[in-house]
Amino acid sequence: DGGITQSPKYLFRKEGQNVTLSCEQNLNHDAMYWYRQDPGQGLRLIYYSQIVNDFQKGDIAEGYSVSREKKESFPLTVTSAQKNPTAFYLCASSIVAGAGTEAFFGQGTRLTVV
Amino acid sequence: AQSVAQPEDQVNVAEGNPLTVKCTYSVSGNPYLFWYVQYPNRGLQFLLKYITGDNLVKGSYGFEAEFNKSQTSFHLKKPSALVSDSALYFCAVRDISGNTPLVFGKGTRLSVIA
Numbered sequence: 001d002g003g004i005t006q007s008p009k010y011l012f013r014k015e016g017q018n019v020t021l022s023c024e025q026n027l028n029h030d031a032m033y034w035y036r037q038d039p040g041q042g043l044r045l046i047y048y049s050q051i052v053n054d055f056q057k058g059d060i061a062e063g064y065s066v067s068r069e070k071k072e073s074f075p076l077t078v079t080s081a082q083k084n085p086t087a088f089y090l091c092a093s094s095i096v097a098g099a100g101t102e103a104f105f106g107q108g109t110r111l112t113v114v
Numbered sequence: 115a116q117s118v119a120q121p122e123d124q125v126n127v128a129e130g131n132p133l134t135v136k137c138t139y140s141v142s143g144n145p146y147l148f149w150y151v152q153y154p155n156r157g158l159q160f161l162l163k164y165i166t167g168d169n170l171v172k173g174s175y176g177f178e179a180e181f182n183k184s185q186t187s188f189h190l191k192k193p194s195a196l197v198s199d200s201a202l203y204f205c206a207v208r209d210i211s212g213n214t215p216l217v218f219g220k221g222t223r224l225s226v227i228a
Contacts, residue, residue, distance in 0.1 A: 004157075006157075031215075033215050033216075035218075040123070040220060041220060042204065042218045042219055042220035042221050043158075043204065043218040045215055045217075048215050050213070058215070088155075090157055090158065092158075099146075099210075100146045100163065100165035100166075100210070102148055102160045102163055103160075103215075103216055104160070105150075105157035105158040105159070106157050107156055107157045108155070108156065108157050110155070
């Protein structure tokens with residue numbers, strides 16, 4: 001069954017902790033993205049990657065880090081430097097970055113700081 | 115820079131009535147335009163897109179959207195709303211001349227009342 005899998009669905013983080021959100025896709029897509037969703041603010045781009053071993057910062061990259069060691073995987077680490085990490089995080093992928101291709105989304109990870 | 119505006123935070127419509135969710139965009143060149151729907155605590159589902167050609171685009175679940183270049187708009191429409199259409203709707207844009215991720219609006223919450 002093809003698609004994008006995000007895990008975990010819910011994640012709780014203590015102050016000062018780093019946490020990693022998983023995103024895996026079996027769609028053979030080149031490009032992958034991380035967005036953050038906050039109520040009333042829509043989706044904001046954190047990082048994106050168009051090819052293995054390469055990624056670019058989005059609009060709100062501070063306090064986050066990513067890696068793209070495999071085509072299928074694009075994990076996001078929320079570091080202790082991110083002052084307000086509580087949000088809904090969405091991973092997406094597309095055939096190529098650019099062009100008229102739509103992005104496909106995972107089911108999201110809800111991160112809460114406790 | 116690309117941007118999308120969804121001027122209405124909330125749209126209320128009676129079941130069986132036509133619905134419109136508004137979207138205007140700004141890009142430096144020609145746009146690729148997309149509509150997505152999100153149900154509570156879920157990822158985004160692709161509804162439809164405009165790439166080129168006919169200004170009226172038909173998509174999933176009976177939705178359609180009309181591209182209007184002179185008004186830089188891409189409004190989502192449905193002739194007869196269902197209660198199950200109640201959800202959060204996002205418009206997104208990508209400039210076809212750039213190799214960039216989708217830029218999303220802030221979303222419009224549609225409430226269909228029985």
